Amino acid sequence: MDWIFWIILPLTGLTLGWIIRWLYARFQLTATEQLARRIREDAVKDADAIRKEMLLEAKEKIISERNHAERETRERRAELQRLEHRVLQREDVVEKKFRQAERVEQQLAEKEKAFASRESTLMHEEERYRLELERISGLTAAEAKSQIIKHLENEALHDAQTIINKIEGEANITAEKKAQDILVTAIQRLATDVTGEVTVSTVSLPDDDMKGRIIGREGRNIRAFETVTGVDIIIDDTPEAVVISCFDPVRREIAKIALDRLISDGRIHPARIEEVVSKVSRDISQKIFEEGEKLIYDLGIHNISNDAIRLLGRLYFRTSFGQNVLRHSREVAQLASLLAAELGANRDLAKRAAMLHDIGKGVETDSDLNHAEIGMEMARKMGEDPRVVNAIGAHHGDIEASCIESLVVQIADAISAARPGARKETVDNYIKRLKNLENIATSFNGVEKAFAIQAGRELRVVVHNEQVNDEQARLMSRNIAKKIEDDLHYPGRIKVTIIRETRIVEYAR
Numbered sequence: 001m002d003w004i005f006w007i008i009l010p011l012t013g014l015t016l017g018w019i020i021r022w023l024y025a026r027f028q029l030t031a032t033e034q035l036a037r038r039i040r041e042d043a044v045k046d047a048d049a050i051r052k053e054m055l056l057e058a059k060e061k062i063i064s065e066r067n068h069a070e071r072e073t074r075e076r077r078a079e080l081q082r083l084e085h086r087v088l089q090r091e092d093v094v095e096k097k098f099r100q101a102e103r104v105e106q107q108l109a110e111k112e113k114a115f116a117s118r119e120s121t122l123m124h125e126e127e128r129y130r131l132e133l134e135r136i137s138g139l140t141a142a143e144a145k146s147q148i149i150k151h152l153e154n155e156a157l158h159d160a161q162t163i164i165n166k167i168e169g170e171a172n173i174t175a176e177k178k179a180q181d182i183l184v185t186a187i188q189r190l191a192t193d194v195t196g197e198v199t200v201s202t203v204s205l206p207d208d209d210m211k212g213r214i215i216g217r218e219g220r221n222i223r224a225f226e227t228v229t230g231v232d233i234i235i236d237d238t239p240e241a242v243v244i245s246c247f248d249p250v251r252r253e254i255a256k257i258a259l260d261r262l263i264s265d266g267r268i269h270p271a272r273i274e275e276v277v278s279k280v281s282r283d284i285s286q287k288i289f290e291e292g293e294k295l296i297y298d299l300g301i302h303n304i305s306n307d308a309i310r311l312l313g314r315l316y317f318r319t320s321f322g323q324n325v326l327r328h329s330r331e332v333a334q335l336a337s338l339l340a341a342e343l344g345a346n347r348d349l350a351k352r353a354a355m356l357h358d359i360g361k362g363v364e365t366d367s368d369l370n371h372a373e374i375g376m377e378m379a380r381k382m383g384e385d386p387r388v389v390n391a392i393g394a395h396h397g398d399i400e401a402s403c404i405e406s407l408v409v410q411i412a413d414a415i416s417a418a419r420p421g422a423r424k425e426t427v428d429n430y431i432k433r434l435k436n437l438e439n440i441a442t443s444f445n446g447v448e449k450a451f452a453i454q455a456g457r458e459l460r461v462v463v464h465n466e467q468v469n470d471e472q473a474r475l476m477s478r479n480i481a482k483k484i485e486d487d488l489h490y491p492g493r494i495k496v497t498i499i500r501e502t503r504i505v506e507y508a509r
Contacts, residue, residue, distance in 0.1 A: 353391035
């Protein structure tokens with residue numbers, strides 16, 4: 001019996017161990033299922049939260065786009081209304097002009113008939129007067145015409161000889177005539193635009209609410225913008241506009257473009273401001289280089305360093321008395337080339353020196369030297385020809401010109417700055433000279449009106465017919481010309497024309 005006990009005992013132990021392992025595995029499976037259930041529930045909750053958040057963001061984006069579309073629709077509707085109003089006004093004007101043209105055409109037809117009738121009557125009267133004059137004078141029309149023509153020829157020959165003698169005398173006395181002819185030829189062969197620029201830029205806003213967004217909470221946006229760009233933002237009562245003020249034109253242009261982009265984007269905060277300004281600065285730097293390359297390409301000049309190209313490109317954003325410095329440099333280079341060709345100087349050298357003569361204005365420096373001295377030093381460092389260096393330094397007379405090309409650059413710079421319309425002060429002097437011409441004419445007795453035309457090269461004077469006869473008009477023209485010669489300084493010659501008119505008005509009742 002003992003052997004049965006020892007056999008049953010191990011079997012019982014094995015069975016009990018198997019039961020315990022099965023219970024333990026069952027317990028672990030239940031715990032795992034509970035953990036999986038909790039994980040699944042947490043995942044469902046997170047998914048619901050993410051879905052709600054995405055729906056909220058989508059709704060906000062839809063509302064924002066809807067508001068933007070509605071604002072654009074309102075603006076386009078307002079623009080269409082303005083265009084429609086303008087078209088209606090133009091239709092009214094065209095209709096009025098059409099009716100007026102019909103009335104004028106009818107009046108002209110009536111006058112044409114009246115003139116034809118009067119012409120026929122006058123022809124008969126003229127024939128009768130001619131026969132009567134031939135009977136009284138004892139001369140035929142051909143003989144009288146011959147005598148008058150001979151008298152006019154003698155008088156014209158006398159006046160022409162007087163003018164010829166005067167011109168020859170002036171040519172013998174003045175040695176500057178040739179120089180004037182060369183300058184006039186060079187100026188006439190060059191045609192450039194007239195430009196004027198200021199130190200402020202205006203940025204348009206979609207509405208006045210944008211001003212508050214530009215300022216930001218407690219002014220943080222505008223302070224960040226002014227700090228990054230180095231400009232002043234002026235926000236006043238001007239509707240839908242702000243003003244950017246800065247004496248540095250490059251910084252002003254960067255600020256203007258950056259503000260336009262921020263307004264278009266709608267996101268205005270300090271971090272976004274720094275990002276946009278940085279990108280615009282890179283774009284402006286690229287534009288500066290492109291403008292410099294365009295200048296040297298247009299002028300056909302080679303072997304210019306990249307530093308010089310950038311300095312020339314910066315001149316695109318600079319002005320001098322309202323004249324764009326880059327366009328001024330191009331104009332001076334073209335004038336210098338023309339003058340050098342007329343004088344037999346080195347055209348390429350003169351053109352190169354003229355293009356670089358204001359390069360000192362593109363250098364950012366705290367030096368107390370003027371732009372001619374700075375430009376001369378920059379040209380020397382870039383390895384330019386000594387004659388080019390001298391022309392840059394001498395174009396305002398700061399140093400003595402050492403070659404004829406330096407004098408050519410100096411003359412071309414003076415012509416570009418002094419031509420009418422180039423600079424604001426020159427325009428004022430030009431208008432003052434025209435007024436002085438008219439004032440001299442109106443100071444004579446018997447003058448009704450005076451007009452300076454053809455840029456001051458001709459003065460037309462209208463006199464009273466009853467106060468000034470033909471001989472007095474001839475004498476008055478000489479006296480006006482003499483007074484102009486004595487009182488005014490002017491280039492070339494001024495033509496004085498006296499106009500004497502007789503008007504006889506009678507009414508048929």
